Amino acid sequence: MKIRKHKEGIETEEATKNAFVMPFISTVLGYDVFNPAEVIPEFTADVGTKRGEKIDYAIVHNGQVQVLVEAKKINDPLRIEHASQLFRYFAVTNARIAVLTNGQVYEFYTDLDAPNRMDAKPFLVLDFADIDDTLLPELAKLTKESFDLDSVISAAGELKYIGQLKRILAAQFKEPEDEWVKFLTSRVYEGAITQRVRDQFGPLVAKAARQFLNEQVNDRLKNALGGPDSYVSVSSGSVVQPEQQEPAQVVGAGPAEEAERVVTTEEELEGYRIVRAIVCAEVPAARIAARDTQTYFGVLLDDNNRKPIARLWFNRSKKYLGVFDENKVETRLPITTVEDIYQHADHLRNTVARYLTTARPQAAAAEPVPPAQAAGAW
Template sequence: MEEFRKNLINRKRSITTEETTKISLILPLFRLLGYDTENPDEVKAEYACDVGVKTSKKVDLAILIDGEVKMLVECKSAKTKLNSNHLNQLLRYYSVSDCKIGVLTNGVEYRFFTDSVNAGRMDLEPFLIVDIINDDLTILELFSREKFNGEKISGFVDELKYRTAIREKLLSEFAYPSDEFVALIAKRVDSSRLTKDKRRKFKRLIGKELDAILSNVVVDYREKDNPVITTPE
């Protein structure tokens, strides 16, 4: 993967079009992930998602395993900064396909989508974003031909969703400790009755300690390598 990263950095400088991005950056990655990009039974370009319908919706790339489409890939130029406006086509492709993974990429950044909110309707937010230049690329093994497993990916998505929700709740408690949280901590350190004045006092003290803990966590994070998202066991 490190060799691929170095090659991508060098190649990216000379790429100006979507087609060159696809040939020079995107297809080589899928080859690295174990797919035979020259075999139409594994990688199909301009794949028609709604066979049998007059107006066919064609996605840039379809990644197949044993004849089943596993990923739909919408490609943009390496010069393009990805945003939500690029989702329209991928949303349409996804809605007429049985595929569970949609990928939006400019060859450098890969955004992975699924239908965790409404079955059959692609989420508007990616469950994973991988920057080939800056991120740890181990997570991409989850989408390799050898290790691709729909159930494992679904479990991974669920775990990320719950971790995000938990993080938001924890950050909310750190910023504004709720009465329930204050009462829980107060009872652990003082078994006497929690009066209104005592609750106010504990809320102030807990807020201070949470700020101190968060400050230490930020310092530790900066001193260490950034944590990476690991593949599920």
């Protein structure tokens, strides 16, 4: 991932904007950062006695400023104190969305609590170090091609509280507080909950939480990468599948032995997540499936072999991205890093768009399909 690879070498706010924020606006949201009709850098709007203050970026859609972006240096934690200019500008522009970011974490704000006044808490928090896939469809609504402000605002209230609840739950699962330990202990222990009992159950609650999360992750990986008959190797962390799309032929090896030769790497999973993020503006992320084989990692629409989106040829010294034309003929494109997949985002989106078009009735198929912008991790 580009952020993980380069963030330690970024030492200034300006470098953060150039390395991470501008590519986010361009690659993920789909706006031309060099076109002032779409993105205005150093946007100025005089606020009361404040003159000449600038906001880092104003994103324009249909001739109106719709999104304000304030950037801070990467590795600096985001605090509401960093958003003072966003608060002031929010009240004097048409923007309904404000974004505070350090290049890795993006906090999205609106005015749910009071009209034309930016909320103190974000309704959506996107962290590229730990992407929540459920947020990608909402992010897609802010892209140039799929901009739908009304839908974003209507969903913001629910997103705001669900996001906060999930973060609280994550914190409790990681390091449970006394009240959380007491609450869960009272459901399984019938005696008085003394301090000694709390001390005893604290590690048990933490251990149970970790095991529960591991089981949930295991189930999701099995469903995404191989179905209910696959399993996760505890020693390697890889997903092993008993049946593969196109297993390599191994002389003298049976099906079980062939399956054991398949090792899904973290790099392949990262490539899969990138492809899914790119095309999720075209289809829901749940429709993007993955199948690993001994020779390549396949990405499919609707888990259908006849609808290949991409193949990741990473099990070799030279990496290749396999893409498909209208006749489903594969072309292998050399790439240096996993992030290079983003250079072929249009091709991947067009591939999915073709499958969607052919699946519609003839009358609907005649309608042009607009290219959608990436709405996920980059």
